[in-house]
Amino acid sequence: MERTIYREIRATPQVMQLGGLLAAFILAALWSVYTVEHHGHVITGMTNQIVWGLPHVFAIFLIVAASGALNVASIASVFGQKAYKPMARFSSLLAIALLVGGLAVVVLDLGRPDRLIVAMTTYNFSSVFAWNVLLYNGFIVIVGGYLVLQMMRKVDPRLVKAAGLVAFLWRLALTTGTGSIFGWLVARPGYDAAIMAPLFIVMSFAFGLAVFILVTLWLFTLSGRIFGDALLIRMGRLLGIFAAAVLYFTAVQHLTNLYATEHGGVERFILRDGGIYTLLFWGVQVVIGGLAPIALVFLNPSRSSTVLAATLVIIGGFAQIYVIVIGGQAYPLDIFPGFDVIEGFNEGIVNPYAPSIYELLLGLGGVAIALFAAGLGAKVLRVLPTNLSDANLPADR
């Protein structure tokens, strides 16, 4: 085999066109932010009942996928799988890009995004949100440092491995923090569960790997490089295991809740009577985003199966986060146990939510920022290997 060579992707007309398209999405998101800031959130679908909406679904997906995208690098450096080593640099870059895209959406949806400096300088350490600000910033610094170490010449491999280990542990903390945003909400029956943290970690494994597979393949196709079938199928199998793990944790989450009579209401809502949320849960999250990709990669392992499985995992992932974030708020708070509300202020009813175009544009803008940053990184940095053909893969010990 030849040595792994990393090269920037060339600025072909196709690359530039795609860059322009992503820039257009980013501009549309900025227009949406400007419009919402001008008129207030009243023009969005979000209300005093559904306080977090579609932007948060996009943001959480991107943030969760970010920590998962780093897995490829961790598998190489922490777990010593040499076949993944050539992809470690881009895995680190994509992780940072996805996080930046997700954070951009969170920040731009704030009621007062102009006060970002307040959020960065004034901390309430009893808030898991405040800890997350530190975890997110720390992730960018640590993974950035890890990427630099990987790209430096004549660096002691043990140092790279140590940096990889720190980044891996940090990403576990980061996803724990993201899951705990929901897990520590005692007021809402749909959240308030310790399993949220490990569930989010396992979700990150699946979503991050799926995004990594698609983005890397996309850049390889654009730059005319070879991505070997055997490697892709191997990654697809791993994705299948991760998707199964997500299903397992989801099952435990709901079975535990079903056992407690007090949570019966919210479980019936999500699993049986919730309309769109029930459909998204069973149809999109479980079948399309869970069972189908598992079947694809294990029953019919192929290049196209893997690509399709990765796409389905992403679609299922969006559905899962939508059900958690929006479904959890749509189910009413039980403020008056033992009573029915005859008259009240949106009391005791399922809260409706219809996302607006502004929210969709902002969310898509976050995806565009992540992809643009990843593409730009691959354009200016030597992070993508020139050849990932099966013949050129280092053999695992």
Added chain:
Amino acid sequence: MTNRAELTRRDILKSGAAVASLTLASGVTLMAFGGSADAKGADAGKRWGLLIDAGKCDADCSDCVTACSTENGWGHGDHGSPETDPAWIRKVTLKEQSTGRTVSAPIMCQHCEAPPCVDVCPTGASMQRPDGVVLVDKHICIGCRYCMMACPFKARSFVHEPVADQKVNAPRGNGTVESCTLCVHRVDKGRIPACVEACEQAGHSAILFGDLNDPDSPISKALEQYPSIALRDDLGLNPAVRYQNM
């Protein structure tokens, strides 16, 4: 020998700087600490609370809501969408599932002793005064709405549109979160909250305001004498708002 003119100039500059820093610093302090100027006036020995007698609350009366809205300037310039309009206080009518008995009561911020909204606020904008009143510092609220996710009582509102006709005592801002302040601007001057006053004037006197820490206060005596409940008592937040005859 010292040049007097030089000294004078320097003195003038110095005093000017002092005046400027005083002027600016107070503003900066206000900006940085928001409600802390008020909090200094709050007495850590007190814990203000409300006792709401649902037996006296008239289902058809909403004078407490109107009074709060007038006092604090919310609910006027809004475009009439109940989903997004602020509601610092709201009336609910409930029917007991097991008995069919109906009961009516106002719901507002419950001013918990262990408020989840204060715990989760990333910047500390959601805060508690030494006398237990839970407030939002509008200067450092970034509008993330995590406090609204955390509140078990749906007591908080996000300002969804630009505000007009603000009251001096209750500054509001588009893109920030707000809720019942227990009328601290009145309480700090020895008056009672607007909702309590309105309920009295309507002849119901269903809301009793007072110091929960003072065993001789009418509210403490009433709590000692008659059974009362806290909403979502299972969460162990020890709200300062309690209900009788619910």
